[in-house]
Amino acid sequence: MPALWDLPDFDAHESVHLFDDAKTGMRAVIAIHSTHNGPAAGGTRFWHYADQQAAITDALRLSRGMSYKNAMAGLPAGGGKAVILADNARTKTQDRLDAFARAVDSLGGRYITAQDVGMSEDDMVSLARVTPHVAGLPGQGGDPGPYTARGVYLGVKAAAKQALGTTDLEGVHVAIQGVGSVGGGTARHLAAQGAKLTLSDVDSARAAALATELGAQTVEASEIMRVEADIFSPCALGAILTETSVAALRVKAVAGGANNQLATGTEGRMLADRGILYAPDYVINAGGIINVLRHIDGAGDAEINTRIDAIPGRLESIWTESARTGQTSAEVADQMAKGLIGR
Ligand code: NAD
Numbered sequence: 001m002p003a004l005w006d007l008p009d010f011d012a013h014e015s016v017h018l019f020d021d022a023k024t025g026m027r028a029v030i031a032i033h034s035t036h037n038g039p040a041a042g043g044t045r046f047w048h049y050a051d052q053q054a055a056i057t058d059a060l061r062l063s064r065g066m067s068y069k070n071a072m073a074g075l076p077a078g079g080g081k082a083v084i085l086a087d088n089a090r091t092k093t094q095d096r097l098d099a100f101a102r103a104v105d106s107l108g109g110r111y112i113t114a115q116d117v118g119m120s121e122d123d124m125v126s127l128a129r130v131t132p133h134v135a136g137l138p139g140q141g142g143d144p145g146p147y148t149a150r151g152v153y154l155g156v157k158a159a160a161k162q163a164l165g166t167t168d169l170e171g172v173h174v175a176i177q178g179v180g181s182v183g184g185g186t187a188r189h190l191a192a193q194g195a196k197l198t199l200s201d202v203d204s205a206r207a208a209a210l211a212t213e214l215g216a217q218t219v220e221a222s223e224i225m226r227v228e229a230d231i232f233s234p235c236a237l238g239a240i241l242t243e244t245s246v247a248a249l250r251v252k253a254v255a256g257g258a259n260n261q262l263a264t265g266t267e268g269r270m271l272a273d274r275g276i277l278y279a280p281d282y283v284i285n286a287g288g289i290i291n292v293l294r295h296i297d298g299a300g301d302a303e304i305n306t307r308i309d310a311i312p313g314r315l316e317s318i319w320t321e322s323a324r325t326g327q328t329s330a331e332v333a334d335q336m337a338k339g340l341i342g343r
Pocket of ligand 1: 144145146148177178179180181182183200201202203206221235236237238257258259285286288289
């Protein structure tokens, strides 16, 4: 295994902490990419990795992502991420959770954790009994989905203005992939503005029920990226923009809430070459983290709404800079984020 510093994803992390609790067997990585704007904030993932290196790489990659996301959301927070190395059966024991909470606590607030894949709300409550450095607990803002959905809706509206030249969503056709918490909420906001919707979900009954409620159409999950529409809004899985799927798109813009939409990163250029406007995922889907991190500076509901309302303006400045420089919107977003964290 190469030295930590030599890993391609190291990217000048401020610090990377490896924990090994001899008594309980708890092993975890906490990666702190940046505290330039405030304490490094990002979720804890409980996952079974092929090996230690995979766990470290995941923590580094996700931690840098949180730096960029939190900076672009204008939050007084840096970026970090924790992964707890689970065994094959993903056995979670209280003594290991407690050991992890002590690990978070030992960093004295330089890292603030939140919920991520494999961690339940109950797990987070249990961490909070040991350390105060836990965000997004029940009663502190609740489910991030509706906040993310509002930001995505505002981002879709901005995309319609930029790509179609309209500020009125009446009749604008949006194809939505995945109608769970984020996609479903986005659909409701759009329907209220008169947008024409085509919905899809691998859970076809879920898509059908929402379509009936909103007077929308549905298509099979496998068809949604080939629907001729104004805007495609991915709100299900990551890595859905591939060479093949981008070539098949029949829309003028992609604006949705899914994380890590570009499969390899190069698809941003392919979208630009096809004249398809792209809303960088971590900018448009920041509503949830904006709400989760409300306690960092004690932001109330009005301030949370103001921060979410800033998402379309941020997208517009990215698109303007992209048009000026010829860089893709994804490249511009990364560059802006780096500037905001002093890199
Ligand atoms: P969710 O589980 O509530 O909904 C996801 C929906 O997508 C489900 O209905 C599922 O059946 C459907 N789905 C899965 N695979 C699909 C496919 N191939 N085609 C069509 N539909 C499919 O999840 P969510 O919270 O709405 O999150 C959706 C996406 O948004 C994820 O990528 C998530 O990482 C991202 N995201 C969510 C939040 C949040 O606040 N919840 C914040 C930022 C980013």
